[in-house]
Amino acid sequence: MSVTNTSLPEPEARLALQCWLLPGAVDAIEPGSGTANASVIVRAGAHTLLLKRRNPRYAKDAWVRFDHALMAHLAAGGIPVPVALPARDGNRWAATDDAVYELYPFMLGDEHAWGDFAQVHAAGEMLARFHLASADFDAPADKRWPRYHSPTDIASGLASLQSEPLRATAAQTDALSLAASVAEGLRTRIPDDRYWSLPRTIVHGDWHPGNLKFAGNAVAGVFDLDWCTSQPRMIDLADGLLFFCSHRAEPIVPGDIWSLTQSFRMDADLVVAFGEGYRTHIMPTPAELAALPDLMRSRWLYCRIDAAARKIDRERRLKFIARDLATPLDWIDANADRIADGTALGLHVSDA
Secondary structure, three states, X not given: OOOOOOOOOHHHHXXXXXXXXXXXXXXXXXXXXXXXXXXXXXXXXXXXXXXXXOOHHHOOXXXXXXXXXXXXXXXHOOOOOOOOOOOOOOOOOEEOOOOEEEEEEOOOOEOOOOOOHHHHHHHHHHHHHHHHHHOOOOOOOOOOOOOOOOHHHHHHHHHHHHOOOOOOOHHHHHHHHHHHHHHHHHHHHOOHHHHHHOOEEEEOXXXXXXXXXXXXXXXXXXXXXXXXXXXXXXXXXXXXXXXXOEEOOOOOOOOOHHHHOOOOEEOHHHHHHHHHHHHOOOOOOHHHHXXXXXXXXXXXXXXXXXXXXXXXXXXXXXXXXXXXXXXHHHHHHHHHHHXXXXXXXOOOHHHO
């Protein structure tokens, strides 16, 4: 599988911009960021815009129409998502023979301040608001995707990696064996029928600090809705717990997949802050909480293994997957019972 192309050269950008009636002459085009879609920042008169070329993986016509209708629906419901500018043909995207482009007003905001309890609480609350706002979305097109973070896909990715003629260190071999063992346990404990029986809504699918902006303690922007589709809503809660409620050795760089997927130490107090924020609007059911430890395990393994296949050169995939893989899994193991009964999140299942 080829590594994702996130380069958007200026000549290509200028050609794509001809699909829009711009608010001013283009004064500058600057590199954007991201690990899945290519983007540039466009300065046009007094306006700052973001031009995005959709990853071909998400560029089917029905999916594009779904995503833009959802963004309009969420924005009308008070969720601070970007809404694309209409192109000359009236659509909020421009399709050429080679690609699909979108043009957005650039939304201001600050990056997440790591360890900020108020922001973590706000991220949990905004996630619940997102779920409530998406619950009555009437999709104009079909976007049925398979199970997220499937243990079967994780196992297949590991098997593919292990079949490659790469030299593994003892530590890397141990990490791959651990991942395979965890994946097999996940297939047994949370098979497809249990997964799909959990309460569903339109989820964000990638709820991490790189996809949110803040104004003080409030969420000012929610971005990258390419993964939005109908899934168990605990998929997003697992994301938020892993990526907002933890400490990393290095600051997160949103456009760097190595940075985004670095290992971390969970923070019990931040877990409570996020859980209580979500509980402001939604109390997870006992069945959802019981599945949550395994959904967290699945997410952590999947983000390493899937990203390795799509975004990392073959020669570096072992290193990418194996680096300190066990630390988050060890924390989930040690706290699984308290996650499953809600106490780790500051929740009381009896309140449901």
